Amino acid sequence: xxxxxxxxxxxxxxxxxxxxxxxxxxxxxxxxxxxxxxxxxxxxxxxxxxxxxxxxxxxxxxxxxxxxxxxxxxxxxxxxxxxxxxxxxxxxxxxxxxxxxxxxxxxxxxxxxxxxxxxxxxxxxxxxxxxxxxxxxxxxxxxxxxxxxxxxxxxxxxxxxxxxxxxxxxxxxxxxxxxxxxxxxxxxxxxxxxxxxxxxxxxxxxxxxxxxxxxxxxxxxxxxxxxxxxxxxxxxxxxxxxxxxxxxxxxxxxxxxxxxxxxxxxxxxxxxxxxxxxxxxxxxxxxxxxxxxxxxxxxxxxxxxxxxxxxxxxxxxxxxxxxxxxxxxxxxxxxxxxxxxxxxxxxxxxxxxxxxxxxxxxxxxxxxxxxxxxxxxxxxxxxxxxxxxxxxxxxxxxxxxxxxxxxxxxxxxxxxxxxxxxxxxxxxxxxxxxxxxxxxxxxxxxxxxxxxxxxxxxxxxxxxxxxxxxxxxxxxxxxxxxxxxxxxxxxxxxxxxxxxxxxxxxxxxxxxxxxxxxxxxxxxxxxxxxxxxxxxxxxxxxxxxxxxxxxxxxxxxxxxxxxxxxxxxxxxxxxxxxxxxxxxxxxxxxxxxxxxxxxxxxxxxxxxxxxxxxxxxxxxxxxxxxxxxxxxxxxxxxxxxxxxxxxxxxxxxxxxxxxxxxxxxxxx
Numbered sequence: 001x002x003x004x005x006x007x008x009x010x011x012x013x014x015x016x017x018x019x020x021x022x023x024x025x026x027x028x029x030x031x032x033x034x035x036x037x038x039x040x041x042x043x044x045x046x047x048x049x050x051x052x053x054x055x056x057x058x059x060x061x062x063x064x065x066x067x068x069x070x071x072x073x074x075x076x077x078x079x080x081x082x083x084x085x086x087x088x089x090x091x092x093x094x095x096x097x098x099x100x101x102x103x104x105x106x107x108x109x110x111x112x113x114x115x116x117x118x119x120x121x122x123x124x125x126x127x128x129x130x131x132x133x134x135x136x137x138x139x140x141x142x143x144x145x146x147x148x149x150x151x152x153x154x155x156x157x158x159x160x161x162x163x164x165x166x167x168x169x170x171x172x173x174x175x176x177x178x179x180x181x182x183x184x185x186x187x188x189x190x191x192x193x194x195x196x197x198x199x200x201x202x203x204x205x206x207x208x209x210x211x212x213x214x215x216x217x218x219x220x221x222x223x224x225x226x227x228x229x230x231x232x233x234x235x236x237x238x239x240x241x242x243x244x245x246x247x248x249x250x251x252x253x254x255x256x257x258x259x260x261x262x263x264x265x266x267x268x269x270x271x272x273x274x275x276x277x278x279x280x281x282x283x284x285x286x287x288x289x290x291x292x293x294x295x296x297x298x299x300x301x302x303x304x305x306x307x308x309x310x311x312x313x314x315x316x317x318x319x320x321x322x323x324x325x326x327x328x329x330x331x332x333x334x335x336x337x338x339x340x341x342x343x344x345x346x347x348x349x350x351x352x353x354x355x356x357x358x359x360x361x362x363x364x365x366x367x368x369x370x371x372x373x374x375x376x377x378x379x380x381x382x383x384x385x386x387x388x389x390x391x392x393x394x395x396x397x398x399x400x401x402x403x404x405x406x407x408x409x410x411x412x413x414x415x416x417x418x419x420x421x422x423x424x425x426x427x428x429x430x431x432x433x434x435x436x437x438x439x440x441x442x443x444x445x446x447x448x449x450x451x452x453x454x455x456x457x458x459x460x461x462x463x464x465x466x467x468x469x470x471x472x473x474x475x476x477x478x479x480x481x482x483x484x485x486x487x488x489x490x491x492x493x494x495x496x497x498x499x500x501x502x503x504x505x506x507x508x509x510x511x512x513x514x515x516x517x518x519x520x521x522x523x524x525x526x527x528x529x530x531x532x533x534x535x536x537x538x539x540x541x542x543x544x545x546x547x548x549x550x551x552x553x554x555x556x557x558x559x560x561x562x563x564x565x566x567x568x569x570x571x572x573x574x575x576x577x578x579x580x581x582x583x584x585x586x587x588x589x590x591x592x593x594x595x596x597x598x599x600x601x602x603x604x605x606x607x608x609x610x611x612x613x614x615x616x617x618x619x620x621x622x623x624x625x626x627x628x629x630x631x632x633x634x635x636x637x638x639x640x641x642x643x644x645x646x647x648x649x650x651x652x653x654x655x656x657x658x659x660x661x662x663x664x665x666x667x668x
Contacts, residue, residue: 389566499531
């Protein structure tokens with residue numbers, strides 16, 4: 001019997017950024033402004049993260065050697081080998097349930113281990129040193145001692161943690177034994193005819209032997225006599241089970257990425273899996289989801305209680321069921337750790353400066369300045385960079401993140417005390433449609449099938465934008481699914497909500513409180529362009545894009561005032577830079593452009609520093625409600641009464657070396 005080790009990939013945790021940058025390469029050109037959008041369309045957008053975009057993770061099982069693997073934020077892989085379920089004794093020892101067929105190797109030999117815990121709804125992995133461990137045959141567990149854990153209180157904090165080891169420590173298997181991760185993604189081919197059958201997407205331990213879960217190619221000729229078979233069909237074909245035994249799977253070639261099968265007649269037709277679940281299965285799934293959500297809600301409420309924000313829970317005592325459910329969903333989605341970091345900024349508010357002052361404060365030693373005058377001087381260099389950028393985009397090295405807010409506009413509004421404008425669904429869609437028209441230089445039409453696209457837009461625009469893309473055939477971007485090595489498939493176009501944080505009161509002397517828009521709605525505002533990093537981390541999009549071969553991320557605004565094509569991308573690549581910034585200059589006024597390029601390698605570094613973000617607390621007037629003597633009172637302030645938190649992507653590049661930053665200066 002062939003066997004395999006099961007591996008499950010999960011969503012990696014946190015991210016972050018940092019402030020103040022220096023630059024070394026600068027390219028300057030004159031640019032003729034294109035037609036601008038009407039003022040009502042250039043009003044403030046916001047961002048947030050939508051849990052509806054999370055893809056489901058299907059666990060894999062096997063019989064011979066069982067361990068589970070996941071992708072860490074540093075892109076190294078971990079193997080899940082057990083979990084901490086109890087405390088033992090008074091010296092900080094813990095009890096571990098083993099999930100591996102190599103328990104002696106994992107729990108008795110001293111060395112580095114990693115523990116994964118969920119903190120504020122996000123997974124955090126910390127390195128630990130295993131000192132010693134002994135088996136506990138009676139309970140099929142292990143008693144383990146970690147360095148630095150010396151008391152019962154410290155040990156209790158580890159309960160529920162998953163024990164991990166690095167992928168490089170995998171034991172070498174015998175012949176005809178395979179790790180599940182190596183099997184997932186292999187092409188399945190009929191040995192007799194050489195006809196491709198499908199792709200392995202999962203492995204399951206049936207007890208007697210392992211089963212390969214194979215998604216058939218849509219071209220495979222399968223009997224359609226039974227109408228029920230059609231339930232399992234989609235554009236990629238149905239799912240079937242194939243026993244992983246030598247008689248049916250005689251050859252596995254990992255180097256070629258394929259396996260040859262000799263299935264008995266009728267096997268593929270017989271066990272096509274229907275996607276329709278029974279009523280019992282649906283109830284079990286719903287119960288598991290409710291239980292999981294309740295655990296997250298309890299943890300989120302506990303964190304808010306520690307922050308003295310219990311007033312947020314008043315809505316649970318009144319209203320309809322759907323209103324209380326909406327409040328629960330918002331509480332679960334509040335990033336309490338990030339909120340604490342932002343609230344700390346109200347106590348240590350740094351001196352505020354505009355983007356021009358920020359650029360002027362940079363100490364640049366090795367500058368490269370190209371002044372493209374009106375007579376065309378420097379045009380050859382500009383076109384050369386543009387050509388390099390177009391080539392990279394066409395070859396799939398670029399992904400585009402299209403956002404609907406920028407820091408400059410927000411700063412300009414607050415500086416002149418202007419009113420904020422509400423941008424409705426039609427406005428957002430009109431901006432996107434204008435930017436993606438065939439004449440736009442945003443991304444060339446013939447390049448779009450190779451460029452993954454991520455849209456981060458206001459919450460109320462998601463559905464309308466999705467329909468807009470469907471109606472316009474995705475504006476030539478690819479709408480097809482594709483297969484990755486660690487999970488079945490995903491799309492090349494993502495629609496994500498804005499990243500928000502609650503608005504807090506600024507009452508002097510009193511504890512800052514989260515403001516409520518209604519008893520069941522938390523008043524929240526966008527954190528600004530740095531929310532892009534949160535999105536790429538939360539959904540593991542950066543890992544997916546990296547697997548697709550993407551090397552650069554282009555972050556740009558929906559309301560771009562000028563287009564330079566892929567010139568900035570070509571400049572960053574040519575100078576071997578990590579970051580490229582677009583700067584707009586008119587006379588002596590320097591403004592932040594609506595485009596930046598970040599290398600995937602550098603973004604992976606930023607994602608490790610989620611909770612070092614430096615926020616700016618903006619004093620604003622916000623109407624809200626509060627409870628007084630068991631009555632809800634509407635408060636309409638006449639002066640600023642609250643703080644909204646902002647963090648710009650451009651203030652988050654402190655860790656980037658000065659010689660790894662390039663500037664494209666556009667003279668208008």
